[in-house]
Amino acid sequence: MKSFESKSNKQVFIEGIRDGFPIALGYLAVAFSLGIIARKSNFNPIQGFINSVLNHASAGEYAVYTVVAAGAGYVEMAIMTLVVNARYMLMSTALSQKFSSKTSMIHRILVGFTVTDELFAITIKRPGHIKPLYNYAAFLIAVLGWSFGTAFGIIAGELMPIRLVSAFSVALYGMFLACIMPEARNHRIVTVLIIISFILSFIASQASIFSGISSGTKTIILTVVIASVAAIIFPHPEVEDDD
Structure with missing residues (x-):
């Protein structure tokens, strides 16, 4: 099997599109629910599409729509x-550790912009160094699914029952599990860490001592501590640098 370093740009781009396509399908369904929320916050389909391109994270978008609906300002x-x-x-x-030392800063910044949970999962498990073009390709197809899903959700509005729309969110969790389970099967330590993460996340969500901390902050704390x-x-x- 060829390493990423030895593959042509065309091969790398095709692989990125291929790996990002299932993620795009999951995003398309999940973003419907965000579109419903965006509609209630008076976003039109074009605004929702642009917001999803620039803020391609469910928690981040939900926060935006929530504060907009509450009439909060730009600072909040x-x-x-x-x-x-x-x-x-x-x-x-x-x-950033997955890239060759010769990778420019602009590529590192742009790849950082494309990071989502699922795209991170499919990239970090790649052996050896990777080319930024892979991330760009995977992000391109995935963000289209995410953005169109939001726009379609806004258009659908309240025509679709909320329970049915909310059920689509299960696809996102199933997709993320599909990304991490192969690594868990290959490395027992990863399996143990995943189980510990689930347990600690549940404790953090239920314990009253953490009730005043936002879910995003809890995720950051748990990630830093466990990692x-x-x-x-x-x-x-x-990994030795062969370049």
């Missing part, structure tokens, strides 16, 4: 979006 909107999306800074930092402890106890062997 910016702070809320920063808090709920802060975990992507951690993902971007981890993902740091795992890195210290089970360090990953370094």
Whole structure:
């Protein structure tokens, strides 16, 4: 099997489209529910589409639509979006280690912009170094599904029962599990860490001591703690730079 470094740009782009297509289908369904919320916040389909292109995270978009509906200002909107999306800074930092040392800063920044939970999952499990073009291709097809899903949800409005629309969100969780389970089957440590993450996330969501902390902040804290402890106890062997 060819490494990413030895593949042509065309091959890398096709693989990115291929891997991003199932994610796009999941996003298309899930974004419907966000479209319903956006409609109630007086967003039109074009505004919803543009917002999804620029803010391609369910929690971040939900925060925007919520604060807009509440009549909040731009400062509150910016702070809320920063808090709920802060975990992507951690993902971007981890993902930057997958690139060759010769990868330019502009590519690193642009790839950081494309990061979502699912795109991070399919990229981080790639062996060796990867080309930014793979991320761009996967993001291109995925963000189209996400943005069109939001626009379609706004158009649908309240024509579709809320329970049916909400049921689409199950697809997102199933899709993310499909991304992490292969790695869990190959590495027992990953399996244990996933189980621990589920348990700690449930405790954090139920314990009264954490009731004053937003879900986004809880995610950040748990990610930092679990990842740091795992890195210290089970360090990953370094990948040699062949360039």
